[in-house]
Amino acid sequence: MFIESFGIDSFVLLGGLLLICGVIVAKFSNKLGLPSLVLFILVGMIIGSDGLGIVYFDNMNTAQLIGIMALIIILFEGGMQTKWATVRSVALPSLSLATFGVLLTSGIVGYIAYLLFDVTLLEGLLFGAIVGSTDAAAVFAVLKERNIKAKMGATLEAESGTNDPMAVFLTLAFIELILIDGSTIWGLIPSFFWQMGLGLAFGLILGKIASVSINRIKLDSSGLYPIFSLAFALLSYSVTQVAGGSGFLAVYVAALVIGNSELTYRYSIFQFNEGFAWMSQILMFIILGLLVFPAQVFTMNIILNGLLLSVVLIFVARPIAVYLSTIGMNYSNKEKLFLSWAGLRGAVPIVLATFPVVAGIEKGQLFFNVVFFIVLTSTLLQGSTISYVAKKLKLTGPKKDTPHHSIELISIGKANAEMVQFQTNQDSAFVGKKLHELDLPNEVTISAMVRDEELITPYGETEVLAGDFLYILVASKHKEKIFKMMETKKRPGTA
Missing domain, CATH: 1.20.1530.20 (Na+/H+ antiporter like fold)
Known part of the structure; x- marks a missing residue:
């Protein structure tokens, strides 16, 4: 094997080069079809x-x-x-x-x-x-x-x-x-x-x-x-x-x-x-x-x-x-x-x-x-x-969106709080409402929003649109309630 022929240092070098090559290959594989x-x-x-x-x-x-x-x-x-x-x-x-x-x-x-x-x-x-x-x-x-x-x-x-x-x-x-x-x-x-x-x-x-x-x-x-x-x-x-x-x-x-x-x-x-x-x-x-x-x-x-x-x-x-x-x-x-x-x-x-x-x-x-x-x-x-x-065959679904901006999502164990991510869609009850109109518990804050690849600092008058990524800081005791709110759909006929 290579390690026996060229030594440990060369083997480590090869491993690093192969991983870099693998990452680059993964990046361009879709473009190559x-x-x-x-x-x-x-x-x-x-x-x-x-x-x-x-x-x-x-x-x-x-x-x-x-x-x-x-x-x-x-x-x-x-x-x-x-x-x-x-x-x-x-x-x-x-x-x-x-x-x-x-x-x-x-x-x-x-x-x-x-x-x-x-x-x-x-x-x-x-x-x-x-x-x-x-x-x-x-x-x-x-x-x-x-x-x-x-x-x-x-x-x-x-x-x-x-x-x-x-x-x-x-x-x-x-x-x-x-x-x-x-x-x-x-x-x-x-x-x-x-x-x-x-x-x-x-x-x-x-x-x-x-x-x-x-x-x-x-x-x-x-x-x-x-x-x-x-x-x-x-x-x-x-x-x-x-x-x-x-x-x-x-x-x-x-x-x-x-x-x-x-x-x-x-x-x-x-x-x-x-x-x-x-x-x-x-x-x-x-x-x-x-x-x-x-x-x-x-x-x-x-x-x-x-x-x-x-x-x-x-x-x-x-x-x-x-x-x-x-x-x-x-x-x-x-x-x-x-x-x-x-x-x-x-x-x-x-x-x-x-x-x-x-x-x-x-x-x-x-x-x-x-x-x-x-x-x-x-x-x-x-x-x-x-x-x-x-x-x-007409079996395609909605385009899969992923956020291009990275906000560190962590569980703050000592503070007993977590940062959770949620993406809205046309049916979300949040859509069309301003942040101050959302019935959020006191210990819940929408800390950031990503819209069309741009980071937005939210405030009370900020309106939630379909496709927005919301980053919500929530006390652990309210997490289940927030998840239920995020899963709530608009009522039929609601704009």
Whole structure:
């Protein structure tokens, strides 16, 4: 490896340069029309042994460990950002896609792999299981800040956050069936319900414990709260795995519970986890790019068979899985078509593709190379056209606005007060009123407003307009009342 050849200082220099490169790539990925994860992978391939030869890396065990750690962080951040009120309405179809949909996709792709390669049916189904799930890292990254209809975005995010456990279970199950004599598929069914049940239970319990602990334990530094929350993500995964459950499911469920709870230092926690998730994505995809040897992947056999499997996955298996998994669930044909197209593959299939290699499956390296090619095809073709397809199908929603001005949002623990953020819209009861007309409690102050990218110092005669960002300093005892006021809608017929 690089560290052995060039020393620690050079290795640290390379790490810093790669992170800078990753940030720049993320900045310009939308302008280039490509998902950032593809560019991260390309960076890894360029500096790898078949590129510039700066780093030689072929350790599947290390890559697997880094991939799992990164996925925990990415799932945790994605789950915390997911609003339960939005997900609740699409919980049933998302779970159907995450279980029955993954099973259908894996079966169809696995059978085609069995026909294409010189492998047994079980080995073909193992390949199908590896690419059967959509990828949380890819979906979260591609949908972030894109104006996709809320229902579609929620369905895809909930599906991608909960279908990893199914793919992991199927992958490990088929490896066991291949390597261990006497194993039967029927004997694995109880194991599936046990793993999913434990994952759900541990996620709910640890998520609640984390929420209460963050609010009750007074730490000396505000910077410790984000680390404290992240520790529960790692704890959720590890404890659940040791108990024989699905660690990924536990992480996502715990994140949902924590993210939808009222937290002290909420914004510090969210900002830290968002930044750490980006760093994890950059590191994970560059490592996966390093792990790939282009000379092995881009051969005529891999390209032809990979393209054929990609076509089957994108245009046959995924649509069939979506249409059958959402029968009777109030999705239009356009919505089903979009869900079919937005089934991105990403880091999870590549990480899962290391499992057969580590386990010693004969065709493991072949599977890894083909899976990598399929992931590249999926992200390049589907990831770069999601916004276009949504627009053509008329499934775009309001443009997602984010404030361009940074006001430090903190929980002032000793003062028992918090600064909260709220963006108004046309239906908000606040809109059209002057600040002195708002029935705010005495210990509540609107400290600042951002309108059209300009910071406004508010006073009594300042009128609230749709789209304004309000920064409200509120005593903790009035926080619940303020949240209810912010959620209040205008009465019908009110100007």
